[in-house]
Amino acid sequence: MSISVKHISKSYKSVNALQDISFEVKEGELFGLIGPDGAGKTTLFRILTTLLFADEGTATVAGFDVVADYKSIRNSVGYMPGKFSLYQDLTVEENLDFFATIFGTTIEENYDLIKDIYVQIEPFKNRRAGKLSGGMKQKLALSCALIHKPKVLFLDEPTTGVDPVSRKEFWDMLKRLQQKGITILVSTPYMDEAALCDRIALIQDGKILEIDTPEAIVKYYPKPIYNVRANNMYQLINSLNAYEHNHSVYPFGEFVHYTDNRTDFNPDHLKAYLESRNLSNIHIEKTIATIEDTFMELAK
Known part of the structure; x- marks a missing residue:
C-alpha cells in the first residue's frame, strides 16, 4: 500500500x-x-x-x-x-x-x-x-x-x-x-x-x-429520492420540513431533494399537501441519488 x-x-x-x-x-x-x-x-x-x-x-x-x-x-x-x-x-x-x-x-x-x-x-x-x-x-x-x-x-x-x-x-x-x-x-x-x-x-x-x-x-442511499420544485423555493422548503412524513429535505440547485419515511409513498399525496399550503407550479419527479445525498444521509 x-x-x-x-x-x-x-x-x-x-x-x-x-x-x-x-x-x-x-x-x-x-x-x-x-x-x-x-x-x-x-x-x-x-x-x-x-x-x-x-x-x-x-x-x-x-x-x-x-x-x-x-x-x-x-x-x-x-x-x-x-x-x-x-x-x-x-x-x-x-x-x-x-x-x-x-x-x-x-x-x-x-x-x-x-x-x-x-x-x-x-x-x-x-x-x-x-x-x-x-x-x-x-x-x-x-x-x-x-x-x-x-x-x-x-x-x-x-x-x-x-x-x-x-x-x-x-x-x-x-x-x-x-x-x-x-x-x-x-x-x-x-x-x-x-x-x-x-x-x-x-x-x-x-x-x-x-x-x-x-x-x-x-x-448506499437507502430510499427513493425525488426532485421537487414549486413557485416559491423558501415556502417549499418550509412546507416540506413541516410535512409529517418527510425523511429528508435538502435544497439541490433549482430543486429540493425529498425522501419520504413511508414505504408506499405516492407523489400525488405530496402534491395535494403542497397545494394546500398555497404553493403552485408544483413539479415532482423521481431522481438518482448523488454522493452529496449519500453524505447528508450518513452524516445524520
Whole structure:
C-alpha cells in the first residue's frame, strides 16, 4: 500500500479533530477525502506529511513510518497545502528553482513531469507569484510540489476558490499525473469532484462515514429520492420540513431533494399537501441519488 492509516486520533484541547481513522490507499490510486470545513482533512494531511504528531495510531507513507522515517517521507512526497504558501515576492521561475534546489534536482531534470502544467504558466515565468491569478497560483504550487518527482502527492483542497474552468483543467492534470504512476491523495469539500476519484472516504467531525468507489457510495442511499420544485423555493422548503412524513429535505440547485419515511409513498399525496399550503407550479419527479445525498444521509 502507498498509504496506510491505522487508528489515528488527534485532539486539540476539547476538540476531537480525528477519531480512530483507518484506511489504505493503493499505489497509483487517486483517492479522495471528502468532507466540509472542520471535518479533519487538513489535520490528517499534516500528520501524513510529518508536520504534526498524532495522539494515537500509526501511519505509513510510501513504506515509511510518519514518525520514525519522517526525513524519508519528506523526500518522497509532494504537498500542496490549502493556503497558497509559495514565496509571493519571488517570480514563477525563482520559486520553481528554489524548490528544485532544496530537493537536489533541477527544473530540466524533471521537466517531463511538470511540462503539461508548466507550459500554461511559462509565459508568466518572470511575474511574481503574488501577482498571479488563483488558477495560475494553483498550477505553480502543483509544479513546485512535483519538481522532485514524488511517489505520493498530497493536495489539500487544491481547487477551493478557483473558477470552474481552472477546476476542470486541474483535475485533468491530476488524471495525467496518475497515469505516470504517482499516488494522489486529495481532499475537497466539492461533492462533484468526488466522482472523479477512484475511491473516496467521506469524513465528518473527525470520523470516517464510508469508504468505497463513488459509484458504490451512491448505491448506499437507502430510499427513493425525488426532485421537487414549486413557485416559491423558501415556502417549499418550509412546507416540506413541516410535512409529517418527510425523511429528508435538502435544497439541490433549482430543486429540493425529498425522501419520504413511508414505504408506499405516492407523489400525488405530496402534491395535494403542497397545494394546500398555497404553493403552485408544483413539479415532482423521481431522481438518482448523488454522493452529496449519500453524505447528508450518513452524516445524520
